[in-house]
Amino acid sequence: MLENKDYKVIGTRPIRHDGVDKVTGRALYGADFQMAGLLHGRVLRSPHAHAKIISIDTSRAEALPGVKGVVTAKDLPGAEDRIADLGEGAVNLKHLCDNVLASDKVLYKGHAIAAVAATNPHIAEEACTLIDVEYEVLPPVLEVRQAMEPDAPLLHETLKTTSMGETADEPSNVASHIQHKLGDPEKGFAEADVIIEREFVTGTVHQGYIEPHNATAHYNQDGQLTIWCSTQGAFTVREQVAEILQYPISKIKVVPMEIGGGFGGKISVYIKPVAALLAKKTGKPVKVLMNRADVFEGTGPTPASFIRVKMGATKEGKITAAQGYLAFEAGAYPGSPVGPGAMCIFAPYSIENVIIDGYDVVVNKPKTAPYRAPGAPNAAFGSETVLDEIAEKLGIDPLEIRLINGAKEGDRRADGPVHPRIGFIETVEAAKAHPHYTAPNGKKHHGRGVASGYWFNIGLESSVTINVNSDGTINLIEGSTDIGGTRASIAMQAAEVLGIPAESVNPSVVDTNSVGYTAVTGGSRTTYATGYAAYEAAQDVKRQMIARAAKLWEVDEANVQFADGEFSSINGKEEQISFRDLCARFGETGGPVVGSGTVNPGGAGGAYATHVVDVEVDEETGKVDILRYTAVQDAGKAIHPSYVEGQIQGGAVQGIGWALNEEYIYNAEGEMTNASFLDYRMPTCLDLPMIDAVIVEVPNPGHPYGVRGVGEVPIVPPMAAIANAVYDAIGVRMTELPMSPDRLLKAMGKI
Amino acid sequence: MARRSHVQTTINGETVEFLCEPRQSLLEVLRDELHLTGAKEGCNNGNCGACSVILDGRLVNSCLVLGVETEGKSVETIEGLAEPDKLHPIQDAFLENAALQCGICTPGFIMSAKALLDQNPNPTEHEVRYWLAGNLCRCTGYDKIVRAVLDAAAAK
Numbered sequence: 001m002l003e004n005k006d007y008k009v010i011g012t013r014p015i016r017h018d019g020v021d022k023v024t025g026r027a028l029y030g031a032d033f034q035m036a037g038l039l040h041g042r043v044l045r046s047p048h049a050h051a052k053i054i055s056i057d058t059s060r061a062e063a064l065p066g067v068k069g070v071v072t073a074k075d076l077p078g079a080e081d082r083i084a085d086l087g088e089g090a091v092n093l094k095h096l097c098d099n100v101l102a103s104d105k106v107l108y109k110g111h112a113i114a115a116v117a118a119t120n121p122h123i124a125e126e127a128c129t130l131i132d133v134e135y136e137v138l139p140p141v142l143e144v145r146q147a148m149e150p151d152a153p154l155l156h157e158t159l160k161t162t163s164m165g166e167t168a169d170e171p172s173n174v175a176s177h178i179q180h181k182l183g184d185p186e187k188g189f190a191e192a193d194v195i196i197e198r199e200f201v202t203g204t205v206h207q208g209y210i211e212p213h214n215a216t217a218h219y220n221q222d223g224q225l226t227i228w229c230s231t232q233g234a235f236t237v238r239e240q241v242a243e244i245l246q247y248p249i250s251k252i253k254v255v256p257m258e259i260g261g262g263f264g265g266k267i268s269v270y271i272k273p274v275a276a277l278l279a280k281k282t283g284k285p286v287k288v289l290m291n292r293a294d295v296f297e298g299t300g301p302t303p304a305s306f307i308r309v310k311m312g313a314t315k316e317g318k319i320t321a322a323q324g325y326l327a328f329e330a331g332a333y334p335g336s337p338v339g340p341g342a343m344c345i346f347a348p349y350s351i352e353n354v355i356i357d358g359y360d361v362v363v364n365k366p367k368t369a370p371y372r373a374p375g376a377p378n379a380a381f382g383s384e385t386v387l388d389e390i391a392e393k394l395g396i397d398p399l400e401i402r403l404i405n406g407a408k409e410g411d412r413r414a415d416g417p418v419h420p421r422i423g424f425i426e427t428v429e430a431a432k433a434h435p436h437y438t439a440p441n442g443k444k445h446h447g448r449g450v451a452s453g454y455w456f457n458i459g460l461e462s463s464v465t466i467n468v469n470s471d472g473t474i475n476l477i478e479g480s481t482d483i484g485g486t487r488a489s490i491a492m493q494a495a496e497v498l499g500i501p502a503e504s505v506n507p508s509v510v511d512t513n514s515v516g517y518t519a520v521t522g523g524s525r526t527t528y529a530t531g532y533a534a535y536e537a538a539q540d541v542k543r544q545m546i547a548r549a550a551k552l553w554e555v556d557e558a559n560v561q562f563a564d565g566e567f568s569s570i571n572g573k574e575e576q577i578s579f580r581d582l583c584a585r586f587g588e589t590g591g592p593v594v595g596s597g598t599v600n601p602g603g604a605g606g607a608y609a610t611h612v613v614d615v616e617v618d619e620e621t622g623k624v625d626i627l628r629y630t631a632v633q634d635a636g637k638a639i640h641p642s643y644v645e646g647q648i649q650g651g652a653v654q655g656i657g658w659a660l661n662e663e664y665i666y667n668a669e670g671e672m673t674n675a676s677f678l679d680y681r682m683p684t685c686l687d688l689p690m691i692d693a694v695i696v697e698v699p700n701p702g703h704p705y706g707v708r709g710v711g712e713v714p715i716v717p718p719m720a721a722i723a724n725a726v727y728d729a730i731g732v733r734m735t736e737l738p739m740s741p742d743r744l745l746k747a748m749g750k751i
Numbered sequence: 752m753a754r755r756s757h758v759q760t761t762i763n764g765e766t767v768e769f770l771c772e773p774r775q776s777l778l779e780v781l782r783d784e785l786h787l788t789g790a791k792e793g794c795n796n797g798n799c800g801a802c803s804v805i806l807d808g809r810l811v812n813s814c815l816v817l818g819v820e821t822e823g824k825s826v827e828t829i830e831g832l833a834e835p836d837k838l839h840p841i842q843d844a845f846l847e848n849a850a851l852q853c854g855i856c857t858p859g860f861i862m863s864a865k866a867l868l869d870q871n872p873n874p875t876e877h878e879v880r881y882w883l884a885g886n887l888c889r890c891t892g893y894d895k896i897v898r899a900v901l902d903a904a905a906a907k
Binding site for chain 2: 022029258259290647691693
């Protein structure tokens with residue numbers, strides 16, 4: 001096992017390399033891209049939640065002065081009906097195409113139908129209103145349980161449920177059913193002294209990144225397509241666009257601009273292929289920007305869900321069995337994160353008897369997309385609330401019951417994998433010892449709650465190239481777009497290997513022609529996997545430089561060692577040269593040194609978090625205030641602790657928004673009625689206290705420095721922690737999200 | 752297309768002339784006509800504060816001001832904040848505190864914080880939170896942003 005040792009660079013807090021650009025407004029995000037002769041594109045979207053498209057007439061739009069081109073689904077080559085893995089999860093390409101531009105049916109309000117390129121965005125917008133679409137409006141299906149009814153209107157005539165490898169005969173809105181089973185749940189429940197079973201409902205929520213989607217595309221006369229955009233993964237954009245346009249990846253270059261937040265929502269493509277189609281049609285570069293309503297209505301939020309959780313425990317607090325039923329709204333096309341939800345729901349605990357059923361169900365809402373630990377927050381809201389109730393029934397402290405049942409190395413998760421070294425118990429112990437948990441909590445209408453959460457994290461492919469400069473600095477070339485300081489956390493790992501300061505690394509995030517394949521910035525993988533690739537690239541540099549020193553001293557390579565930034569010869573004549581001085585002598589030792597590292601690591605260590613929250617409930621208005629918040633998390637090894645804390649704080653606050661206020665509010669016609677920041681109402685800084693982020697370090701054996709992904713798990717515990725605190729404050733169990741004032745007043749019997 | 756108007760204004764201390772349509776917002780003018788893309792569009796309706804600039808000493812959402820309204824006025828944007836050889840103390844404090852992640856909201860927060868500190872050099876934490884409530888950040892949970900503004904105030 002890795003020692004949790006001290007490092008020179010790792011664990012320090014240097015200024016991030018892209019910091020000055022980002023505080024001076026100089027950093028260029030997707031929408032900031034400018035080019036001579038640029039046209040502006042806008043997308044026409046469906047006003048109906050469910051309708052057949054009878055006809056589309058674009059002639060009036062095309063006739064508007066300033067309009068240079070209009071495209072519809074007819075301009076798409078038409079993709080095959082097959083599954084491809086294009087980032088964080090598998091995608092059916094036909095569905096992907098139909099989601100980009102609807103061909104036969106619109107399946108949600110906001111579904112893209114056509115797009116216009118014009119000399120300015122106002123003309124493009126005006127032209128959209130001149131496109132005549134004839135619809136046959138169909139009844140919408142807006143809720144997962146309603147969609148699962150046998151007589152529910154069907155979104156897809158050909159969609160049939162696949163369950164455990166079998167496909168049903170009749171069409172259904174249920175795309176798939178999965179099941180994980182461990183031990184004998186019936187026997188486990190029979191052994192329980194207390195059994196709690198509850199049903200939970202969670203609303204549709206959006207990632208809420210501040211930067212809307214954007215894309216600029218240009219075709220050269222030689223057929224080279226370039227796309228400048230904000231994305232979590234330039235390579236997945238290249239793959240998706242190649243599939244949608246049926247165009248070779250070698251002819252597509254994706255240039256990732258700075259990205260203004262993603263949280264999982266900027267992996268799927270929406271307007272990128274549309275910009276490409278418009279560019280092809282007009283022969284000009286075309287920039288397409290979404291507005292905020294487009295983002296809410298036309299991009300993937302994370303699913304609403306219906307969840308039933310049953311858990312049993314002995315009077316000593318040992319959980320004997322657990323059962324989970326998860327039905328997730330996939331949105332218009334299959335592919336909700338019910339799979340990850342089912343993997344994570346009971347993963348903090350070692351339980352012998354478990355059964356988990358998951359259902360992926362289509363409804364007339366936008367096709368859902370990943371959002372930070374996709375699926376796990378919904379699931380944990382159910383399981384962590386039920387566990388709290390069991391602890392209460394048994395008179396056991398809620399952190400104590402987590403210690404009694406906490407998963408450890410060697411325990412098996414219900415979906416199969418056996419845990420390597422994990423740090424769940426350590427997060428619970430740190431929470432228990434924290435002054436927040438031991439502080440008095442007795443005031444009327446004040447309550448304290450705790451909850452834990454798990455996210456498995458992913459590895460996937462990453463590539464890094466290091467060009468060594470003659471002054472002892474390095475240029476680090478990477479393909480991971482930097483959403484939250486990963487230039488720094490990746491650069492620091494290379495710096496540690498080479499014994500140079502973080503400031504001696506110049507990291508660049510480059511386009512798809514300029515670095516090896518790199519998977520998305522998602523799954524909490526970037527500091528882990530691209531950091532790992534940087535480590536390998538730096539090791540490659542080190543090996544080459546040892547050879548250079550050996551050449552210089554005319555000794556065997558085996559007789560050169562590198563430590564603390566110095567190369568020295570051992571066994572024989574005493575020689576020493578610093579990293580920097582050796583860099584200055586590349587010319588005489590064989591030319592430039594370029595190192596490379598590529599990885600596809602399988603050892604992404606799972607991450608655990610335990611949160612403690614104090615709330616105050618206003619019994620008159622039903623409003624919940626967060627008084628104090630402590631979030632403990634195992635980071636494995638925190639490369640740059642400030643940005644690890646930032647991930648923990650940001651994730652916790654997104655969870656607070658999800659818990660208390662955020663949801664898509666629909667009317668009966670399936671129209672989202674709150675598609676603006678004002679009405680969707682994410683947390684502002686006035687709604688919050690400081691968030692105390694506590695980092696626990698249980699090194700991940702699957703990474704040279706022990707890194708675990710940190711980005712996602714902090715959004716898993718907040719909903720249940722807050723619900724448990726609300727119960728502690730007013731004695732009412734909240735089983736529906738968000739716990740908005742109206743729901744709270746209803747639960748208290750006041751309205 | 753409506754006839755474009757000639758506007759003369761001061762931006763970051765320099766006299767600037769531009770042509771704009773009556774319907775173009777100050778945000779559009781800054782970004783598309785003058786290529787000052789530090790002010791960002793997050794919502795285009797005054798909800799998010801990513802386009803915050805200071806107009807005649809007053810903090811505004813530039814998406815809610817028309818370009819033609821700036822005639823004879825003075826506009827401060829993020830591009831004008833740093834000295835040629837050093838950052839503004841608020842910018843330094845944001846870097847030192849790691850008060851940004853994706854950075855899209857950062858120019859707006861910094862301009863908003865500047866407007867606050869210009870009129871209240873020693874705000875309490877609550878005053879900072881109250882003032883910055885017009886700026887949305889989705890990455891940080893605001894903790895480090897609030898600390899950065901308090902640090903910048905203390906450093907003055």
